[in-house]
Amino acid sequence: MCPAGLRYCDTSTGLCLRELFPAQSVGEQARSLVYRFVVNRALGVRRIFWNNLVAWHCFGGQCGGFFDRLGLVGDGFLPDVPEPAGTPRPAYYSYRMLAARTDETVAAQLGEIATADPAVHVYGYRNRQSGKLGLVAWADAAAVAALDLGGVSAGLTALVTDGAGAPLRTESLPISGGQVTVSLDPDPVWIEEQQ
Numbered sequence: 001m002c003p004a005g006l007r008y009c010d011t012s013t014g015l016c017l018r019e020l021f022p023a024q025s026v027g028e029q030a031r032s033l034v035y036r037f038v039v040n041r042a043l044g045v046r047r048i049f050w051n052n053l054v055a056w057h058c059f060g061g062q063c064g065g066f067f068d069r070l071g072l073v074g075d076g077f078l079p080d081v082p083e084p085a086g087t088p089r090p091a092y093y094s095y096r097m098l099a100a101r102t103d104e105t106v107a108a109q110l111g112e113i114a115t116a117d118p119a120v121h122v123y124g125y126r127n128r129q130s131g132k133l134g135l136v137a138w139a140d141a142a143a144v145a146a147l148d149l150g151g152v153s154a155g156l157t158a159l160v161t162d163g164a165g166a167p168l169r170t171e172s173l174p175i176s177g178g179q180v181t182v183s184l185d186p187d188p189v190w191i192e193e194q195q
Helices: 026-042 090-102
Strands: 008-010 015-017 107-112 120-127 133-139 143-148 153-158 170-176 179-184 189-194
Touching: 026 090, 026 107, 026 120, 026 133, 090 107, 090 133, 090 189, 120 143, 133 143, 133 179, 153 179, 170 189, 179 189
Parallel strands: none
Antiparallel strands: 008 015, 107 120, 120 133, 133 189, 143 179, 153 170, 153 189, 170 179
């Protein structure tokens, strides 16, 4: 029997928990990784370590919980995990794409960019070699946003991928009056000015 403050008891492990959170889907995991890296780096955090490279089962003794199978690479251990051992998960590809565009050796951080809608999140980066402006953006729910961006057109690439690493969305968007109009949702995207 769990104490009053701990409402859930896992009879298989004997652990008592305050809350019972379901495991993240691979898409939620990829989104969360991008959010954590972009926001924390903009806040000045210099070192961010992902919990585990390889997914594992029963994190902290909680089977099927929020942090279960959180690794960037599948462990191939359980039948309910579709990928074989050593297979990169979508979060791995999201991390790789994000680092290739925003790592401090590649781009200077411009920080969070204010928008008219507090549910729209935009963070700017200036490529150190080309000088092009790039944005990581997402919205808490489906929204259309007009974002300041130079150039004639913009390329949009989803930072969340399918299981093979292909972005879930790619688009070429026109820029008019120094702004690009883009549909956003909880899946973060990379938007970069094109010449």
